[in-house]
Amino acid sequence: MATEQQTTESGVGSGTESLTVTDNRTGKTYELPIADGTVRGLDLRQIKVDDDDFGLMSYDPAFTNTASCRSAITYIDGEAGILEHRGYSIAELCEKSTFLEVAYLLIWGELPTKAQLERWVFDVTHHTFVHEDLKHLFEGFRYDAHPMGMLLSGVGALSTFYPDAKQINDEEERYMAAVRLIAKVPTLAAFSYRHNMGLPYVYPDNELSFAENFLSMVFKKTEARHTPKPELTKALDVLFILHADHEQNCSTNAVRGVGSSDVDPYSAVAAGVAALYGPLHGGANEAVLRMLRRIDSVDNIPDFLARVKDREEKLMGFGHRVYKNYDPRARIIQEHMDAVFEATEYNPLVEIARELEKQALADEYFTERKLYPNVDFYSGIIYEAMGIPTDMFTLLFAIPRTAGWVAQWMEMQEDPDKKIARPRQIYTGERERSYVAMADREGPEKIVGPPARRPKRPRRGA
Numbered sequence: 343m344a345t346e347q348q349t350t351e352s353g354v355g356s357g358t359e360s361l362t363v364t365d366n367r368t369g370k371t372y373e374l375p376i377a378d379g380t381v382r383g384l385d386l387r388q389i390k391v392d393d394d395d396f397g398l399m400s401y402d403p404a405f406t407n408t409a410s411c412r413s414a415i416t417y418i419d420g421e422a423g424i425l426e427h428r429g430y431s432i433a434e435l436c437e438k439s440t441f442l443e444v445a446y447l448l449i450w451g452e453l454p455t456k457a458q459l460e461r462w463v464f465d466v467t468h469h470t471f472v473h474e475d476l477k478h479l480f481e482g483f484r485y486d487a488h489p490m491g492m493l494l495s496g497v498g499a500l501s502t503f504y505p506d507a508k509q510i511n512d513e514e515e516r517y518m519a520a521v522r523l524i525a526k527v528p529t530l531a532a533f534s535y536r537h538n539m540g541l542p543y544v545y546p547d548n549e550l551s552f553a554e555n556f557l558s559m560v561f562k563k564t565e566a567r568h569t570p571k572p573e574l575t576k577a578l579d580v581l582f583i584l585h586a587d588h589e590q591n592c593s594t595n596a597v598r599g600v601g602s603s604d605v606d607p608y609s610a611v612a613a614g615v616a617a618l619y620g621p622l623h624g625g626a627n628e629a630v631l632r633m634l635r636r637i638d639s640v641d642n643i644p645d646f647l648a649r650v651k652d653r654e655e656k657l658m659g660f661g662h663r664v665y666k667n668y669d670p671r672a673r674i675i676q677e678h679m680d681a682v683f684e685a686t687e688y689n690p691l692v693e694i695a696r697e698l699e700k701q702a703l704a705d706e707y708f709t710e711r712k713l714y715p716n717v718d719f720y721s722g723i724i725y726e727a728m729g730i731p732t733d734m735f736t737l738l739f740a741i742p743r744t745a746g747w748v749a750q751w752m753e754m755q756e757d758p759d760k761k762i763a764r765p766r767q768i769y770t771g772e773r774e775r776s777y778v779a780m781a782d783r784e785g786p787e788k789i790v791g792p793p794a795r796r797p798k799r800p801r802r803g804a
């Protein structure tokens with residue numbers, strides 16, 4: 343077999359940090375450089391059967407083995423169950439830090455000094471109000487609109503209130519967008535909840551901490567100032583830290599993908615909110631609660647797990663693309679559950695959840711597939727104990743994740759490798775057909791539309 347040695351554009355010779363590939367179609371051998379444990383997808387393009395060939399591509403539809411960027415924000419070792427932000431372990435941050443300090447760390451790269459933190463907290467606290475017109479926009483939603491749909495629109499609409507944010511290379515505009523997003527997303531989230539409940543919107547209170555202010559905007563009734571119980575504020579702040587960033591997850595990838603078009607950061611973050619809305623991502627804790635209610639009693643767990651193994655059900659809150667071990671965040675949530683239950687009513691669903699976890703982890707189906715509880719398995723139970731309705735759970739994920747989205751968006755702007763995200767495809771359709779006149783068309787008489795047997799859902803309103 344003839345072997346033709348070629349080097350890549352970067353001109354690597356034979357060395358240990360390279361990959362030698364032989365194309366069995368042509369017998370040619372190529373040497374691809376390895377950097378940071380990766381080969382560049384574009385280096386495959388030189389592998390061709392002839393000059394007319396486009397060149398080899400890699401196929402990875404769900405990015406299961408493709409690094410889409412270089413990042414210094416969050417480190418995850420999924421096999422070992424490790425999560426660190428800027429090198430600090432999530433457990434230590436939850437124990438010693440606050441959400442706003444972690445947000446600063448994620449975005450600016452270092453823990454703030456006292457003066458830096460004071461300025462940061464002041465700026466975030468003093469940008470929590472939203473324009474009254476945004477409130478009017480929210481008033482136009484149906485009374486039962488899902489709060490995530492409202493938040494998605496609200497975050498997108500922010501771009502129209504701050505058009506200067508389009509200047510994404512202006513440092514001051516970037517700083518203001520970071521502050522405004524972190525400050526205003528809780529306000530929009532709380533407004534969407536109050537709308538859904540038919541309650542008047544509550545304006546932010548600058549005298550309260552970040553977590554206290556959010557709880558006040560959600561729960562305040564007629565009292566002059568709503569001061570939540572410290573156990574709840576602490577637990578919520580820890581939950582916010584736990585959800586602040588998680589490297590290149592579905593919603594962060596959406597923020598980076600959309601942001602790569604150089605759109606303003608509000609529009610990019612709106613894409614993140616949309617991605618988070620999905621039941622396989624941020625919507626999972628909502629789905630966990632619905633699942634636990636359907637299971638109803640610990641006696642029904644064996645039957646439920648049998649249905650999961652028959653693929654009639656999915657064990658929501660279990661499994662993770664990256665963690666093939668216990669999600670460290672799920673462990674920390676468990677540690678805070680008892681404190682929350684002491685300050686609130688006990689949630690009986692916790693017994694079903696704990697027994698479900700026990701039985702699943704004793705079952706080969708789950709252990710063989712390395713399926714362990716993820717962050718969403720227990721978070722919904724705490725939120726419910728705090729009195730937060732199920733529809734709102736994903737909002738409580740979106741609020742802190744905004745810090746991560748902003749940090750990742752900022753990092754992307756500085757990345758010399760930044761380019762508009764534009765994947766390739768493997769085209770599987772027809773080619774070069776001639777248009778067929780209507781009278782000459784043959785084929786099945788099937789009319790495309792919803793299945794006839796689908797029961798009609800009652801529709802309210804116009």
Ligand code: ACO
Nearest residue numbers: 622623624626650656657658659660661662663711716718
């Ligand atoms: N229940 C039952 N089986 C599962 C589950 C589950 N929750 N998750 C994965 N599996 C099975 C799959 O059926 C598959 O089995 P197979 O190899 O026999 O076909 C195997 O485990 C591997 O699963 P994949 O779907 O390939 O894993 P993937 O990495 O694509 O999916 C995901 C990860 C989406 C999180 C998945 O585990 C899931 O749907 N979990 C439930 C939803 C959930 O909790 N999402 C929250 C994720 S955390 C977050 O977003 C904050």
